[in-house]
Amino acid sequence: METTPWLLEAQHIQVQFGGIIALQDVSLEVGPGEAVGLIGPNGAGKTTFFNSITGIIAPLRGRVRFMGADITELDVHTRARLGIGRTFQRMELFSGMTVREHLLVALRAHTGVGSMWSDLLTGGRPSDVERSLVEDTAKLVALDDRIDSVVDTLSLGHGRLLELARALMTNPRLLLLDEPSSGLDHVESSELAEVLHAVRRVRSTAYLLVEHDLRLIREATERLYVMEQGYLLAKGPTEAVLSHPRVREAYTGVTA
Amino acid sequence: MEFVALLVAGVALGCVYALMASGVVLTYKTSAVFNLGLGAQAYAAAAIFYTLTVDMHFPILVALVISVFLLSPLLGLALYWGLFRYTQGAPETVKLVVSLGVLLVLPALIQAVWFGTNLKGNPPVAVPGADRVFELAGIRIGGDSLTTIFAAVVVVVALAGLFKFTVLGLRMRAVVESPRMVQLAGINADGIASVSWMLSGFVAGLAGVMLAPLFGSVDVSKYTLLLVAAIAAAVVGRLSSLPWTLVGGLALGVTQVVLARYLPADSVLAEGLRPSLPFILLFGLLVFVPKYRTIGGVTDPLSGVDPPPKALRSPVSTDTHSKRNTFGQALLITCGLVAFFSLALSDVWLLRMTTAVVMAVIFLSYTVLTGIAGQISLGQAAFAGAGAFTAAQLANHFDFPVFWGMLAGAAVASAVGILLALPLRQLRGIYLTLATLAFGLMVDQIIFPLENVGGSPAGLEVPRPYQYNIFDFSDDRAFFILCCGVLFWVAWYVWRMRDGATGQVLDAIRGSETGAASVGIDPGRTKVKAFAVSAAIAGIGGALLVSLQGRATPAEFSIAESLLWPVLIIVLGARSIPAAIFAGAFLTLLPELLRMLDVPQPLAWVTVIFGLGAFIFIKNQEGLVDWLLRVTRQTAGRTARDPATAGGVPAVAPPPVIDLTPQPDTNVQIGAQAAFPTASPVGPSVGVAHAPPTASERTASHVAAEPAATVRRRRTRYRPWSPPRRYLQAPAKPTPPQLQTSIEALRRRDPTWQPANPSSWMRPSDDMNRPQHPSTNGGGSSDGAPGNRRGPEAGPN
Ligand SMILES: Nc1ncnc2c1ncn2[C@@H]1O[C@H](COP(=O)(O)OP(=O)(O)O)[C@@H](O)[C@H]1O
Numbered sequence A: 001m002e003t004t005p006w007l008l009e010a011q012h013i014q015v016q017f018g019g020i021i022a023l024q025d026v027s028l029e030v031g032p033g034e035a036v037g038l039i040g041p042n043g044a045g046k047t048t049f050f051n052s053i054t055g056i057i058a059p060l061r062g063r064v065r066f067m068g069a070d071i072t073e074l075d076v077h078t079r080a081r082l083g084i085g086r087t088f089q090r091m092e093l094f095s096g097m098t099v100r101e102h103l104l105v106a107l108r109a110h111t112g113v114g115s116m117w118s119d120l121l122t123g124g125r126p127s128d129v130e131r132s133l134v135e136d137t138a139k140l141v142a143l144d145d146r147i148d149s150v151v152d153t154l155s156l157g158h159g160r161l162l163e164l165a166r167a168l169m170t171n172p173r174l175l176l177l178d179e180p181s182s183g184l185d186h187v188e189s190s191e192l193a194e195v196l197h198a199v200r201r202v203r204s205t206a207y208l209l210v211e212h213d214l215r216l217i218r219e220a221t222e223r224l225y226v227m228e229q230g231y232l233l234a235k236g237p238t239e240a241v242l243s244h245p246r247v248r249e250a251y252t253g254v255t256a
Numbered sequence B: 001m002e003f004v005a006l007l008v009a010g011v012a013l014g015c016v017y018a019l020m021a022s023g024v025v026l027t028y029k030t031s032a033v034f035n036l037g038l039g040a041q042a043y044a045a046a047a048i049f050y051t052l053t054v055d056m057h058f059p060i061l062v063a064l065v066i067s068v069f070l071l072s073p074l075l076g077l078a079l080y081w082g083l084f085r086y087t088q089g090a091p092e093t094v095k096l097v098v099s100l101g102v103l104l105v106l107p108a109l110i111q112a113v114w115f116g117t118n119l120k121g122n123p124p125v126a127v128p129g130a131d132r133v134f135e136l137a138g139i140r141i142g143g144d145s146l147t148t149i150f151a152a153v154v155v156v157v158a159l160a161g162l163f164k165f166t167v168l169g170l171r172m173r174a175v176v177e178s179p180r181m182v183q184l185a186g187i188n189a190d191g192i193a194s195v196s197w198m199l200s201g202f203v204a205g206l207a208g209v210m211l212a213p214l215f216g217s218v219d220v221s222k223y224t225l226l227l228v229a230a231i232a233a234a235v236v237g238r239l240s241s242l243p244w245t246l247v248g249g250l251a252l253g254v255t256q257v258v259l260a261r262y263l264p265a266d267s268v269l270a271e272g273l274r275p276s277l278p279f280i281l282l283f284g285l286l287v288f289v290p291k292y293r294t295i296g297g298v299t300d301p302l303s304g305v306d307p308p309p310k311a312l313r314s315p316v317s318t319d320t321h322s323k324r325n326t327f328g329q330a331l332l333i334t335c336g337l338v339a340f341f342s343l344a345l346s347d348v349w350l351l352r353m354t355t356a357v358v359m360a361v362i363f364l365s366y367t368v369l370t371g372i373a374g375q376i377s378l379g380q381a382a383f384a385g386a387g388a389f390t391a392a393q394l395a396n397h398f399d400f401p402v403f404w405g406m407l408a409g410a411a412v413a414s415a416v417g418i419l420l421a422l423p424l425r426q427l428r429g430i431y432l433t434l435a436t437l438a439f440g441l442m443v444d445q446i447i448f449p450l451e452n453v454g455g456s457p458a459g460l461e462v463p464r465p466y467q468y469n470i471f472d473f474s475d476d477r478a479f480f481i482l483c484c485g486v487l488f489w490v491a492w493y494v495w496r497m498r499d500g501a502t503g504q505v506l507d508a509i510r511g512s513e514t515g516a517a518s519v520g521i522d523p524g525r526t527k528v529k530a531f532a533v534s535a536a537i538a539g540i541g542g543a544l545l546v547s548l549q550g551r552a553t554p555a556e557f558s559i560a561e562s563l564l565w566p567v568l569i570i571v572l573g574a575r576s577i578p579a580a581i582f583a584g585a586f587l588t589l590l591p592e593l594l595r596m597l598d599v600p601q602p603l604a605w606v607t608v609i610f611g612l613g614a615f616i617f618i619k620n621q622e623g624l625v626d627w628l629l630r631v632t633r634q635t636a637g638r639t640a641r642d643p644a645t646a647g648g649v650p651a652v653a654p655p656p657v658i659d660l661t662p663q664p665d666t667n668v669q670i671g672a673q674a675a676f677p678t679a680s681p682v683g684p685s686v687g688v689a690h691a692p693p694t695a696s697e698r699t700a701s702h703v704a705a706e707p708a709a710t711v712r713r714r715r716t717r718y719r720p721w722s723p724p725r726r727y728l729q730a731p732a733k734p735t736p737p738q739l740q741t742s743i744e745a746l747r748r749r750d751p752t753w754q755p756a757n758p759s760s761w762m763r764p765s766d767d768m769n770r771p772q773h774p775s776t777n778g779g780g781s782s783d784g785a786p787g788n789r790r791g792p793e794a795g796p797n
C-alpha cells in the first residue's frame, strides 16, 4: 500500500478546449493544513485547474488524488463531500436566498439533515445547534450584520466572503479560493487574510489560493506555484518564487 | 421506382420541416428567444390562406402574397416589437412562457374571431397548377412535392447565403455574439432583430401554407407536431447551423415517409411511430448525445458584468413563528368552506366545484416541479394520465378498488416521473423543457392510444371509491369532501416541502447548480426527487379527475393540456399554493362563466385569456396571486414585511458635501489655454470628457448619455457598415454631436460650467486607453484590447 504525505495531488493534468490547450501537464501538491498560493496572468488556466480538481470539467489526461484516493472520476458533489470546498471567481451564489439560508443549506448538505419526511414533521426549521453554527460562521467572515439580507443585494466583496463562509460550513479539509479578494477593499482583504489564518489554526484546513494581490499571497501562503499559458512555470517557498527574475518577468511583465 | 417517388414525397416533407427549423434558428440566434410560437405563426398563415382562397375566392397567387409575403412577416415583426423585445435579458423562463403564450393565443384567437373551428379540411395547394402530376422516366411525381422542394431549397439556401456572405448576415451573427456589444458599436440591434423576426415569420408562414395540403387539413394540433419536428431538425443543426438543420429536416421527412410505407399499416406501432418520430429523435438527441445539449447556448460576453437575472422566487418572509398559526387557520377555513359548499351548492355547481378542486391538486404538481425545483415541464398531462389510466385499468380488469387504484396510480405516475427524470437530470433550462415536450407528445401519440393504456377513444369507465361500506364516496357530496381532503393534504405537504429543508436545497440548485454541487448537494438526485413527487401528485389528481367523471379518455390528458396548464399556473404564481387553487378554479369556472354570458367559442376565449396572461409575465414574475395578496396586505397597512420598505432607514438630511473644487478663476486659466473645440474638427480623442475605466464601459456611457435624436443621426451616418478594412480608413470625425449636446445640456444646468482642456487628461501612458469613437474602434492598436488586462500588480507605474 502506497502512502502519500499529500492531501491533494494533481498529477500531469491536461485540459483542452477544442484546439486550445488550457492546461499542459500541470502537477501540484498541497499538504494537510498547508497554505499554498497559485498565481499567474489572466488566462493562465488557474480557474480551469480548479475546475478540473473539483470535477466541473474532466481533464483529458492526468489524475487527481485526494487523501491518497484517486478521485478523478468522481462527481462534483461527491468530491465536495469528501472535503474539497471552493469559491468561484465568477460567483455562484444562490440568487434569491438570504445569507442565513446559504449557510444553512451548505451545513445540511454536509450533515445530511433534512429529508422530505423530516420536513413534514419539523417544517425544516433549523435546530439551535444549526442556528448557532450558522451565526458563528457569519460572524467569522463579518457578515453577521447582513445575515438576513437576500444575496442579490450584497456587494461583490460581501458575496465573496459569503462564498467563503458557505464553503467553510461544509468543514472542508481543503479550500480552493479563486481570487477571493477581488472586490474587497484594503481593510477587508487583510481581514480575509486573518480569517484564513484563523481557519487554518482552528480547523487545520489547507487552502490553495489563487490571487492577483501579491500582498495577500505573501501574507497568507507559504508555498507558491506560478502558472503561465497553461503550464507550470515555478514552484517553491513564496518569497523565493516571487523574487525569481523569470517569475517577475512572466507575472508582472517587467524584465528585471 | 416506387421508392424514388416515396423519396420525393419524403424530401418534400423534410423541406417543410427544414424551413420551419430555420425560422427557429433565426430567432434563437438573433434574439436568444426559442420561439415555440412559430407553430402558431405557421398555423395563422395557413388559416389566412385558407380563408382568402376558399371563403373569399381570391386567386391563389394573390392569397399567397398576402398571407405569406405580407402578413406573416408583419406578424413576426409585431411579435418582436409587441412582446419579445421586452424579454431581452430576462430569464429563459420568461421567454419560454411568453412564446408558449403565443402558441396558445394565436390559434385560439383565429378560431374565436373568424375561423370558427380549429380544423378545416381540404386546403388548396399553394401554387397554381401544382396539382399536376409529372411523369419523369416512368416515375409519377406530384407537382406540389416539386414546388415544395423547390421553394424550400431556394429559401434555405438564400438564408444560409444571407448569413454567410452579406453585411446584414455579418451583423446578425454579431448580434448573436452580443447584442449589447453590437449596439455599442453603433449598429441598430433592434433593426437586425426586426429583420430576423420578419424572416422567421415569413419562413414559418411559407411552411404553414405548404404543409396544409400535405396534412390534408388546417389543424392546430398538426402545427404543434410540425413545431416539434422543426425543433428536432434545429437541434440537429445545434440551433445554429442552417445546412445541418436542412440535413436534419430532410432525414426526418424521408424516414417518416419511408416508415409509413414499409411498416405494417394496421399496427399501433406504425400508427404511433411515424408521427412521433420527431419526438423520439428530439428526445434521443437531447438525452443521449451530449454534444447536442452543450452547444448552442447564447452567451453574451457582456453578461459577466450583469447582475444575475432575478430568480422566480417570491420574497422570503423570515418570520417562522407565524407558520404554526397559519396551519390552524387554513384547516379551519378549509373545513368551513367545504361544509358550506357541500351544503349550499346545487348538484351541477357541486360537480364543477369538485373539478376545480381536483384541478388544483394537479396544479400543485407544478408548484413542486416548476415553483420549487424551477423546471418547466411540458409533459405534465402524461403524469396525470398515467395515474388516471392506472386506476381505470386496475378497476376495469382486476376489480381493484378505486381507492387503492388511485394510490397505485400515484405510484405508477411517480415511477414514470423517475424514469423520465433519470436521463433528463443533466439537462438544464430550455433543453429539459424541450425534452419534456417531446416526452409529452410521445405519450400523447403512442402510449395513451394503446388499448392496454388508454383503452378506446371512448374511454374506460371508472367508478367512485367505495370500500368496506364505510368509505363510500359514490355520492357527489361525499366525493367532493374527499377531494377537498386530498387537496388539503397535498397542499400541506407541498407547503411544508417548499418552506422546509427540501425547498431550500431546490432553491439553491435553481440559484446556482455549480454552487450547490460545490457544497456537496447532488443536483441530479434532487431533480429526480422533485420529478417523482410532482408526478405522484399529478397522478393522484388525474385519478381523482377520471373517478369524478366516471370515465377516463385519452383526450383529457392530451398535449394541449400540457401546454395550457403550465402557462396558467406560472402566470398566477408557480410557487404559491393559493395560486394553484385559483388556477383550478379559473380553469373550471371561467368557461362556465363565458357560457353563461353567451360568448361564442367560450373555450377558445378562455385559452386566449390565459395565453394573454402569459404576456403579463414579462412585467410581473412574482405571480399574480402572490402579487395581489401582497398588494392588498400592503394597502391594509401591513407594509412592514415588504422587503423594499422593511427596515426603512429614517430619512435624515445628509451632511453638506465637502466641496474642494478649485475656484472658477483657476478653471478659467486652464480653459483659456485652449478653449474647448466645439465646432472645429477634432480627432476621436475628444470623447475623453467621459473617460471611465474601460473601453466598453466608456462606450456604454456615451450611448446612455446620448439623447435619442443624436443616436438616430449617428446611425444613419454609419449605415453603410462593412467589415474592418473600411472601418479603419474612416476619416477623422468632426466633433461627435453627442458631445456637443452634452456640453449644452451641462451649460443649461450650470451656466458657469466650462469644459476643461481635454489634453490635460492625456498622459502619454494613457494612450491605449484613449477613447475611440465607436466607428473607429475596431482592430485598432492591439495593446488597447480589453482582453489584455493584467492584475493590479502589473506594470511598474
Ligand atoms: N469553457 C471554456 N471554453 C473554452 N475555453 C475556455 C473555457 N474556459 C476557459 N477557457 C480558456 O482557457 C484559458 C484559461 O482560462 P482560465 O482558467 O479562466 O484562466 P485564469 O483563471 O488563469 O485567468 C483561457 O485561454 C480561456 O479562454
Ligand SMILES: [Mg+2]
Pocket (backbone or CB within 6 Å): A043, A046, A047, A048, A089
Ligand atoms: Mg480565473
